[in-house]
Amino acid sequence: MDIQTHRLELTEISWVDLENIHRLHSIFEVDEFNTVGIPKNIEETRENIKPYVNAKECDPQSKYTWNIIIKATGEFIGLGGIKLSLDKFRIGEIFYKLLPEHWGKGYATEVSKQLIEVGFDRFNLHRIEAGCAVKNFKSIRVLEKSGMTREGIYRKILPIRGEWVDSYLYSIIEDERKKNTDR
Ligand SMILES: CC(C)(COP(=O)(O)OP(=O)(O)OC[C@H]1O[C@@H](n2cnc3c(N)ncnc32)[C@H](O)[C@@H]1OP(=O)(O)O)[C@@H](O)C(=O)NCCC(=O)NCCS
Numbered sequence: 001m002d003i004q005t006h007r008l009e010l011t012e013i014s015w016v017d018l019e020n021i022h023r024l025h026s027i028f029e030v031d032e033f034n035t036v037g038i039p040k041n042i043e044e045t046r047e048n049i050k051p052y053v054n055a056k057e058c059d060p061q062s063k064y065t066w067n068i069i070i071k072a073t074g075e076f077i078g079l080g081g082i083k084l085s086l087d088k089f090r091i092g093e094i095f096y097k098l099l100p101e102h103w104g105k106g107y108a109t110e111v112s113k114q115l116i117e118v119g120f121d122r123f124n125l126h127r128i129e130a131g132c133a134v135k136n137f138k139s140i141r142v143l144e145k146s147g148m149t150r151e152g153i154y155r156k157i158l159p160i161r162g163e164w165v166d167s168y169l170y171s172i173i174e175d176e177r178k179k180n181t182d183r
Contacts, residue, residue: 003118007107079095082095
């Protein structure tokens, strides 16, 4: 399942993307607020992403991870994804991460808004969530520009480089989506 935005194409990841994903996961700035950790080698990345690549084989598929590609150049610039709850809850959790040379151009917001649209329209979700370390100011801004509301804080929930880090919980509910187009 592929997705288009104005400037970007999102294609589901497969093993041919391993090197790009390893490069992305090996950058300190990308990992700064993430729990993945810098992989020691490409084999560690292979293990880390196995459940996400293999998710395509599951029926029903509950995890989607997409390469983020600039349409005009075909360049890989990052990853985005959504994890779906059991059907009766109709919840999805989104994420995104980009190579630093592509930060500050509105790409993450473009992806986040599109994942929200896809979540409501194609996956028939009722609620879409995202978590975000409390000091990840760029991502906080992305979530707020995407029309999401800060619901609260999970205390000491993210294990990041040996510390327990607080995380905000953001969400948007299906009848709030109009906010997306108003901002
Ligand atoms: C978070 C991340 C995805 C943002 O990507 P991006 O494409 O630069 O985001 P956008 O350009 O769409 O928006 C960034 C916003 O943050 C703002 N911003 C940048 N630095 C900031 C800071 N220190 N404090 C507050 N806002 C800041 C930008 O000005 C912009 O807002 P604006 O459009 O109102 O000016 C990117 O930094 C990244 O990949 N980080 C590492 C992975 C990660 O943390 N992912 C999120 C996990 S929750």
